[in-house]
Amino acid sequence: MDFGGGDEIRFERTGRAGIVTLTRPKALNALTHNMVLALSRGLKAWEHDREVALVVVRAEGRAFSAGGDIMNVYESRNTGSPPVQFFADEYRLNAHVQRYAKPYLSLIDGIVMGGGVGISFHGSHRVLTENAQFAMPEVGIGFFPDVGGSHLLPDLGSHFGMYLALTGNRIRYGDALWSGLATHTIAAEGITGLLQRLCETGEAEAVLRSYFQAAKRETDRDTLEAIARHFAKPTLEDVLESLQAEAGSSEFAAKTLATILSRSPTSLFVAFRQVRAGLTMSMEDCMRMEFRILNRMLAGHDFYEGIRAVLVDKGSTPVWQPSRIADVDPADIDRYFEPLGDRELVL
Secondary structure: OOOOOOOOOOEEEEEEEEEEEOOOHHOOOOOOHHHHHHHHHHHHHHHOOOOOOOEEEOOOOOEEOEEEEOOOHHHHHOOOOOOHHHHHHHHHHHHHHOOOOOOOEEEEEEEEOOHHHHOOOOOEEEEEEOOEEEEEEEHOOOOOOOOOHHHHHOHHHHHHHHHHHHHHEEEEEEEHHHHOOEEEOOOHHHHHHHHHHHHHHHHHHHHHHHHOOOOOOOHHHHHHHHHHHHOOOOOOOHHHHHHHHHHHOHHHHHHHHHHHHOOOOOHHHHHHHHHHHHHOOOHHHHHHHHHHHHHHOOOOOOOHHHHHHHHHHOOOOOOOOOHHHHHHHHHHHHOOOOOHHHHOOOO
16 A cells, blocks of 8 residues: 555555554664655545554564654754754644544554654554663753653653653663553564454454563662652752752762753753643643744754754764753743744644
């Protein structure tokens, strides 16, 4: 089946299932605009196809999807035409996945970050293997946890979502299951059989139950209690003060504080505010909020600087503006959330 994805994304209808396969393994299946548009078309067609009982999204290679194709963002800076339309279409796709009318299963057997999270974790069934690694590392490149991060992260128990947003740290499948990010964990060797049964039956719940293998939580209880204690604070400054107060006696506090302080100060303030705001917002309102933030990020400094340091001059230290938490003007953060007028995201 061809929904215009070329050699970047493949669509097949097998038995009762519509199967989507991301096919850019050398690029860690980073999402392109072409892939986003093709997936949108495929999902719309299958949503109204009576022969398709459920949709399965998987990927070739060692990554499910390591994010969006952000080098295109970096290169656009010199053209004066940032790829706003790519993000608009991506955010619309994220919202569609969240409200999809049929079971939507993501089979995640490797790295999943950023844009990859947006096309998987808003679906009804998030299936992770022991090879899966989840992260929303955007604050490390001067960006923010977008693709619905403001809807996904606040729902995680004990302020775990705020911890992931502000650190960008990776977690494995046990923590994903414990926190509610994953709905099921299975052994990687069971993927082929699972997929075959899904195609044969068109039944998501019964088949997943038969393959489910509960993964043990990787993060110990003391650390989880520390996360809940520190990241429950009402302001970003309070979180940092709480970590600082224990840094001398707690390896976790010291390491976590150092990690956060290496991130973009502007991104930290934006991420903190969006995660707290998202707790009481619908997915659609979260996507509109994120689109407002996105437009301001594309007009700023830190996102491009983060991409330069991580992907262009690999391994270099980004020079954030401003460089210190104390130098961030609250009025500047407010502007990231202001309405866009006639440029608002239409879902």
